[in-house]
Amino acid sequence: MSEKNMTMPAEPLQENNNQPAAEPGKDEVLRLENITMQFGGVVAINNLSLKVDRGEIVALIGPNGAGKTTAFNCITGVYEPTNGIVYFHGKPIVVNHPQGKMAKQYGGINGDLYKNRKPVVHTPDKITHMGIARTFQNIRLFKSQTAFENVLIGTHLRRTSNMFTAAFRLNAKEEKANREKAMNLLEIVGLAEVADELATSLPYGKQRRLEIARALATDPTLLLLDEPAAGMNPQETDELGEFIVDIKNRFDLTVFMIEHHMNLVMDISDRIYVLDFGKQIAEGTPEEIQKNPVVIAAYLGVDEE
Amino acid sequence: MNQKKSKKPMIITLVLVAAIYIGVFIAEQTMPATSMLFTVLKKGATYALVAVSMNLLNGFTGIFSLGQAGFMLVGAYVYGIFTIPVAQRAAVYQYFDGGVIQFTVPVIIAMIFAGLAAAFFAFLIGLPVLRLKSDYLAIATLGFAEIIRAIFQWNGLGPVTNGSNMLRSFPSFNDFNIVGADGKVAVYLSTLIPFIMSGVCILLIVLLINSSYGRALKAIRDDEVAAEAMGINLAHHKRLAFCVSSFFAGVGGAMLAMYQTTVQAKSFTSAMTYEILLIVVIGGIGSVTGSVLSSFLFVACSEWWLRFLDEQQMIGDFQVPLLRNGFRLVVFSVIIMIVVLFFRRGIMGDKELPDLLSRRSKSKGRAVK
Numbered sequence: 001m002s003e004k005n006m007t008m009p010a011e012p013l014q015e016n017n018n019q020p021a022a023e024p025g026k027d028e029v030l031r032l033e034n035i036t037m038q039f040g041g042v043v044a045i046n047n048l049s050l051k052v053d054r055g056e057i058v059a060l061i062g063p064n065g066a067g068k069t070t071a072f073n074c075i076t077g078v079y080e081p082t083n084g085i086v087y088f089h090g091k092p093i094v095v096n097h098p099q100g101k102m103a104k105q106y107g108g109i110n111g112d113l114y115k116n117r118k119p120v121v122h123t124p125d126k127i128t129h130m131g132i133a134r135t136f137q138n139i140r141l142f143k144s145q146t147a148f149e150n151v152l153i154g155t156h157l158r159r160t161s162n163m164f165t166a167a168f169r170l171n172a173k174e175e176k177a178n179r180e181k182a183m184n185l186l187e188i189v190g191l192a193e194v195a196d197e198l199a200t201s202l203p204y205g206k207q208r209r210l211e212i213a214r215a216l217a218t219d220p221t222l223l224l225l226d227e228p229a230a231g232m233n234p235q236e237t238d239e240l241g242e243f244i245v246d247i248k249n250r251f252d253l254t255v256f257m258i259e260h261h262m263n264l265v266m267d268i269s270d271r272i273y274v275l276d277f278g279k280q281i282a283e284g285t286p287e288e289i290q291k292n293p294v295v296i297a298a299y300l301g302v303d304e305e
Numbered sequence: 306m307n308q309k310k311s312k313k314p315m316i317i318t319l320v321l322v323a324a325i326y327i328g329v330f331i332a333e334q335t336m337p338a339t340s341m342l343f344t345v346l347k348k349g350a351t352y353a354l355v356a357v358s359m360n361l362l363n364g365f366t367g368i369f370s371l372g373q374a375g376f377m378l379v380g381a382y383v384y385g386i387f388t389i390p391v392a393q394r395a396a397v398y399q400y401f402d403g404g405v406i407q408f409t410v411p412v413i414i415a416m417i418f419a420g421l422a423a424a425f426f427a428f429l430i431g432l433p434v435l436r437l438k439s440d441y442l443a444i445a446t447l448g449f450a451e452i453i454r455a456i457f458q459w460n461g462l463g464p465v466t467n468g469s470n471m472l473r474s475f476p477s478f479n480d481f482n483i484v485g486a487d488g489k490v491a492v493y494l495s496t497l498i499p500f501i502m503s504g505v506c507i508l509l510i511v512l513l514i515n516s517s518y519g520r521a522l523k524a525i526r527d528d529e530v531a532a533e534a535m536g537i538n539l540a541h542h543k544r545l546a547f548c549v550s551s552f553f554a555g556v557g558g559a560m561l562a563m564y565q566t567t568v569q570a571k572s573f574t575s576a577m578t579y580e581i582l583l584i585v586v587i588g589g590i591g592s593v594t595g596s597v598l599s600s601f602l603f604v605a606c607s608e609w610w611l612r613f614l615d616e617q618q619m620i621g622d623f624q625v626p627l628l629r630n631g632f633r634l635v636v637f638s639v640i641i642m643i644v645v646l647f648f649r650r651g652i653m654g655d656k657e658l659p660d661l662l663s664r665r666s667k668s669k670g671r672a673v674k
Contacts, residue, residue, distance in 0.1 A: 076534065078530070078534075123533065123538070123539075123540075124530075124533040124534050125533050125534075125535075125536045125537055125538045125539070126538075128533075128534060128535065128536035129536050133534075134534055136530075136531065136534075140528050140530060140531035140534075141528075141531070142523065142524050142527040142528060142531065142532075143527045143528070144523065144526075144527055144591075144655065145520070145523060145524070145527065149520060152517075152520060153520050153521060153524045153532075153535055153537070154535050154536075155517075156517050156518075156520065156521045156524075156535070156536070156537060157535065157536030157537065159517055161517065163513065163516075163518050163545060163549075166513070166516035166517050166518050167509065167512045167513040167516050167518070168512065169512070169516075171517070175516075175517065178517070214535065215534075217535075218535060218536050
């Protein structure tokens with residue numbers, strides 16, 4: 001792995017907008033092109049293409065097992081998609097085409113499209129470094145650490161110190177700035193008074209907020225939220241909606257989220273993509289999606305008769 | 306939190322540590338040098354360093370490695386090889402024409418060499434091995450320790466390692482005593498010096514643990530996937546922890562060489578790793594204080610307090626049954642089983658001394674782990 005990248009200060013990612021992308025000139029943050037993810041014989045996502053523009057809140061919805069979290073994992077580098085390209089600010093961060101054994105048993109479509117492109121793979125930490133932060137469907141906080149420490153860990157990746165300067169406290173200035181930033185983030189998400197509590201001792205809703213604060217500590221331009229309202233009651237869900245809009249404006253973020261709570265999705269999303277059995281079945285504004293017969297069929301089932 | 310955090314527990318801790326050092330110094334000047342206490346303190350200080358270095362890996366980073374004896378062996382040998390006085394080399398390397406290395410370096414430099422050599426081995430072995438998880442990693446590192454033990458005994462390396470013969474005549478702890486003009490020891494330092502060596506190294510480890518890097522290591526221990534999503538480069542940080550841990554294991558090996566006054570590869574068995582693992586578990590996985598305390602307890606028990614179990618004891622005319630050579634280990638095993646069954650979190654859990662001193666416990670929920 002290249003340590004070089006880790007010690008480098010964060011690149012101003014917006015500059016990459018000037019690079020020639022497939023669709024230049026747009027304020028495009030994220031674009032997936034023909035992403036297919038195949039596990040053995042199972043095609044979890046088939047030829048998914050979508051895009052998220054700057055400042056948007058875009059939702060990805062679909063029934064259970066539709067491949068939504070798999071899509072997130074493909075974007076963040078947890079999985080290596082079998083085929084397709086992920087662009088981030090116009091720069092390809094993931095490129096792959098079916099290779100080796102997979103070339104024979106490839107079950108998706110457009111398998112030849114990127115044959116001549118060199119595969120690009122990044123580990124999740126690199127992708128976070130580029131400016132994509134995420135939360136997890138089943139909360140993954142650092143169990144043995146306090147809320148404050150959890151957020152503080154998020155500041156580690158933008159460090160300029162190395163092991164020696166950190167151990168000998170030669171980075172006191174940076175450390176102090178990081179601590180202030182972490183405390184500031186906790187205040188913004190309303191968890192300042194529980195900063196010293198163990199992360200896992202917090203109630204569920206606060207853990208969700210803490211996860212978002214931790215993700216924000218990595219200075220993202222794109223925030224991926226995986227079911228942020230899971231397990232929340234309607235009132236908490238409403239508050240969360242306002243909260244997401246608030247942090248989006250405050251940090252100049254773009255938000256791409258997976259969510260099951262339709263009220264939340266319809267309230268705050270600018271656009272919605274619908275997945276079913278790994279395929280994109282619809283795209284549009286909340287109003288369009290609500291009226292779309294294909295979406296209704298996918299959610300409620302079709303009468304066979 | 307850190308604005309609120311009082312500095313008091315920290316100061317009390319420092320005062321306590323300073324008091325221990327002064328106590329050691331005074332005891333050394335006043336008590337007979339042959340007292341068992343000093344043997345325990347010297348070996349305890351050595352084991353404390355090695356245990357803390359193992360804790361850095363097993364307790365703080367969540368990498369279950371069993372290669373500690375191997376890295377200690379590397380450290381002990383490097384120290385021995387570089388510090389045997391040139392005049393003594395012909396006698397030590399009697400089967401290898403005095404060996405190939407015909408110079409010595411100062412003790413402190415040799416100790417740093419010892420650490421660097423161990424860290425270098427860790428770097429090499431870490432390239433393939435750190436890709437493995439939990440048990441597999443443990444087995445691989447255990448294998449490394451065994452292989453390195455065999456290699457160091459190989460006759461082909463004899464001119465450097467003295468083959469399977471022991472290295473000796475290098476400076477030991479007793480050489481730190483300041484001898485007066487009359488040939489008698491004027492100031493005893495043979496226990497204080499290992500305390501200082503060990504203390505400095507443990508301080509460095511504690512500083513690392515409490516830095517940004519330490520937090521990253523703990524994050525990896527708690528949840529690798531989340532740590533990676535937070536931008537922490539897993540391979541880089543694991544390798545870092547592995548090399549730092551091995552560096553200090555190497556320094557600990559050098560100290561063990563000084564304690565034993567001789568070095569022989571065959572004594573660095575996997576049993577030694579298990580002893581250290583035991584110390585870490587008894588002390589509390591993830592607690593530096595615990596590792597240090599249990600090192601001294603462990604060494605005191607095995608070298609001193611439980612020695613009587615190995616000899617026949619008579620109470621009046623009654624001969625106590627079962628007491629014979631080897632019974633000590635039986636008792637020891639029972640104690641370990643009790644600890645593992647009933648005190649699973651060890652003496653300290655994952656708390657440190659300052660945590661205990663600050664009255665408000667920040668870890669209410671930690672019991673369930």
